[in-house]
Amino acid sequence: MKKRDFKSQLVTMASQAVLYLLVFASFFLLQAITNPQIIGYSRTAAITMATFAIVLLLLTNVYGGYRMGERKARSVFFAILISVVLTDIVTYVQLQIMNVNPANNPRLILFGEDFLLLCASVLIQTGVISLFVHLGDYVYYKINPPERCCIIASSQEQADHVAEKIGSFSRKYQLCDVLHYHCDDIYDTIVEYDVVFLAGIPDTEEAGIETFCYKHGKAMYLAAELEDVIISSSAQVVIDDTPFLYTHRAEPSLIQRFLKRGMDIILSVLGIIVLSPVMLVTAAVIKCSDKGPVFFKQERATINGKVFTIIKFRTMFAHDPSRPHQSATKNDGRITGVGRVLRRCRIDEFPQLFNVFMGDMSIVGPRPEMLENVDRYTRDVPEFEYRQKMKAGITGLAQIDGKYNTSPKDKVILDLMYIHRFSLLLDIKLMLRTITVFFRPDSAEGFHTAQKPGTLTMRIRPKPKRNANN
Secondary structure, three states, X not given: OOHHHHHHHHHHHHHHHHHHHHHHHHHHHHHOOOOHHHHOOOHHHHHHHHHHHHHHHHHHHHHOOOOEOXXXXXXXXXXXXXXXXXXXXXXXXXXXXXXXXXXXXXXXXXXXXXHHHHHHHHHHHHHHHHHHHHHHHHHHHHHOOOEEEEEEEOOHHHHHHHHHHHHOOOOOEEEEEEEEOOOOOHHHHHHHXXXXXXXXXXXXXXXXXXXXXXXXXXXXXXXOOHHHHHHHOOEEEEEOXXXXXXXXXXXXXXHHHHHHHHHHHHHHHHHHHHHHHHHHHHHHHHHHHHOOOOEEEEEEEOHHHOEEEEEEEOOEXXXXXXXXXXXXXXXXXOEOHHHHHHHHHOHHHOOHHHHHHHOOOEEEOOOOOEHHHHHHHHHHOHHHHHHHHOOOEEEOHHHHHOOOOOOHHHHHHHHHXXXXXXXXXXXXXXXXXXXXHHHOOOOOOOEOOOOOOOOOOOEOOOOOOOOOOO
């Protein structure tokens, strides 16, 4: 391990330990003002502390913890904050339930003095988390300067796509070179840099580059293709004394389908009941704003290409039936003022709970696409049809980790990652992660009308050798 990596990991571990100790202390010390038993030698203290630690550990696994350098500071901040606040709430409710006894409270009190102390602890925790995240971010990049990297691709278009993504992490990566995989000095170039990005390279050539990078200790990022998703979900199997990677196209079992449908019904009914006041107010605001229809209805594709009518709150001006449907673009003039707010808060998606209840959709699954997009995407990206092996969903891996304007191919790969790794536990994890979408300003961003230009032109010839006398 490099000295720099050792120092970085040590600082991160120490900062994370101190951060979680302060978070733990802020909750228990404030609650102890009215509940002194939770910091003494008592059954209540043992149970509440164990609950706090276990729930925080589980939620950290769901949202991601103090992953400095891997994610942007904003994402790390909200990931930790959401985990901590949910942990506070669970532990607080448990404490109040345990307090219902003759010695404390004759009934359950959720919004008393203890609730004010809970709010105070959340405010303190927010400040502590913000301080440690920004301090950790500063220290991490002070220890770790940007890694010098190159892109090896088969076309300028693919190189530009990767370069755009690298550009959003300019503090972590410094793009120095872009070259075609047939370039004669490809292996000499790889040796010069810390990280190599590969995109759209044929399997044979890619395998050779991967072997070379592994031999020389170079970190690699491979733009995922369908075959990569298939291999990534394979199991390691030894037959006699020969290792194999076993993979097959798994289908949800009958019991999984039954439980998933049962979960959809229960959650959709609860969602409709809980969100009904919000939906009623939203409907009234839309109706009063421009006197148009409240709901937007459109045919979408779901499992096995089945067509259904999706229901959403209308966020655009009333559609002209003579004009074809098209996806929203950035700064789209068709979106109403009310619609921009609804899209930003994802309130326009709430009526889809009725689609879930009726069985057209699931809570978790691939995003339901417009029929016009399905035909076009299937022509451009043949793998697109595989995403229809699962029922369309309100949320999912592509909706959480992607954006509204994520490229069709990237959207397909994210959906296939979910399909190949499907489990009810993964569904629950994705449901919990859905809340993070509300804290990402780019999640509802429309399609750009033009592509950003590439930062470097892909070269197909070796770099000129430097004169030794210069």
